[in-house]
Amino acid sequence: MAITAYAKDTQPLHPEACYPLAAWCKAAGVSKTRIHEAKLLGVPLPTFTVGKRVYIQGADGIEWLRTLSAKLAELEVGGEQ
Numbered sequence: 001m002a003i004t005a006y007a008k009d010t011q012p013l014h015p016e017a018c019y020p021l022a023a024w025c026k027a028a029g030v031s032k033t034r035i036h037e038a039k040l041l042g043v044p045l046p047t048f049t050v051g052k053r054v055y056i057q058g059a060d061g062i063e064w065l066r067t068l069s070a071k072l073a074e075l076e077v078g079g080e081q
Contacts, residue, residue, distance in 0.1 A: 012027075028061060
């Protein structure tokens with residue numbers, strides 16, 4: 001399933017909420033492409049599966065965004081030298 005995220009669709013993320021992956025992506029403004037790229041950088045999105053459905057805990061998603069942001073900033077600084 002393709003997930004496309006747009007900045008205009010973002011919403012507040014609640015740490016205590018449990019989101020289906022597609023709903024979290026839409027709320028966070030994160031595409032599946034970005035999730036895949038992050039995994040290649042060593043920052044996998046912490047999800048869990050129930051049957052065929054994939055979920056993410058709000059607090060885990062928020063922490064992942066912070067970790068990915070730091071990793072991307074680190075790569076930017078490293079690339080400028």
